[in-house]
Amino acid sequence: MSAPKIIALAGSLRQESFNQKIINEAARFALQTGAEVEVIKLNELNIPLFNEDIEAQGTPSDVQLLKDKLRTADGILLASPEYNGSITAALKNAIDWASRTEQGAVPAFRNKVVALFAASPGGLGGLRGLNHVRDILSGIGSLVLADQLAVPAVHTLFNENGQINEPVTAEKVSALAHQLVSVASKLK
Numbered sequence: 568m569s570a571p572k573i574i575a576l577a578g579s580l581r582q583e584s585f586n587q588k589i590i591n592e593a594a595r596f597a598l599q600t601g602a603e604v605e606v607i608k609l610n611e612l613n614i615p616l617f618n619e620d621i622e623a624q625g626t627p628s629d630v631q632l633l634k635d636k637l638r639t640a641d642g643i644l645l646a647s648p649e650y651n652g653s654i655t656a657a658l659k660n661a662i663d664w665a666s667r668t669e670q671g672a673v674p675a676f677r678n679k680v681v682a683l684f685a686a687s688p689g690g691l692g693g694l695r696g697l698n699h700v701r702d703i704l705s706g707i708g709s710l711v712l713a714d715q716l717a718v719p720a721v722h723t724l725f726n727e728n729g730q731i732n733e734p735v736t737a738e739k740v741s742a743l744a745h746q747l748v749s750v751a752s753k754l755k
């Protein structure tokens with residue numbers, strides 16, 4: 568069986584995003600299983616605020632790129648920062664764009680296995696937003712793993728190389744990344 572293709576994505580545009588750092592680590596752990604893993608950084612893509620008028624003029628090239636990458640993926644490692652108890656506008660905007668289906672095409676999130684992560688300096692680790700992103704993705708056909716991980720006090724966890732320096736959290740991130748690869752390869 569060929570290795571599953573995994574996309575790793577965080578819903579923050581912030582240069583020093585903790586969620587991006589968590590997803591980089593999840594990607595590194597997934598790579599160790601032999602999976603093909605690509606990290607996509609939302610702040611490197613030019614994704615306008617979704618507007619059907621813009622869409623009517625043609626899908627922006629970076630949006631198309633994101634959709635194409637999602638379509639060819641078997642699984643998605645997704646870290647969703649929590650803003651006011653929900654998901655970020657940047658992530659919702661990217662999901663809204665990617666959910667749009669050209670005639671005859673397969674919806675980008677459909678049948679993708681998704682592992683959800685969240686990270687926050689706060690005590691709940693962004694847990695409340697995960698229910699929202701789970702709902703949204705389930706509604707557009709993704710298979711969201713029951714297990715998920717919210718990482719509290721995330722600002723205390725990284726060393727200067729961007730690696731998690733606290734073994735319990737590192738093990739949890741690794742376990743969920745490995746579970747995603749395992750389920751994605753079984754469903755491939």
Ligand SMILES: Cc1cc2nc3c(=O)[nH]c(=O)nc-3n(C[C@H](O)[C@H](O)[C@H](O)COP(=O)(O)O)c2cc1C
Pocket residue numbers: 579580581583584585586587648649650651652653686687688689690691692693
């Ligand atoms: C508008 C806004 C709302 C926020 N709301 C929450 C919240 O509801 N829960 C929480 O744990 N942190 C909240 N935070 C703090 C974020 O968790 C924190 O900024 C975090 O670093 C964002 O993720 P990032 O580092 O990946 O960009 C909020 C931050 C902003 C800017």
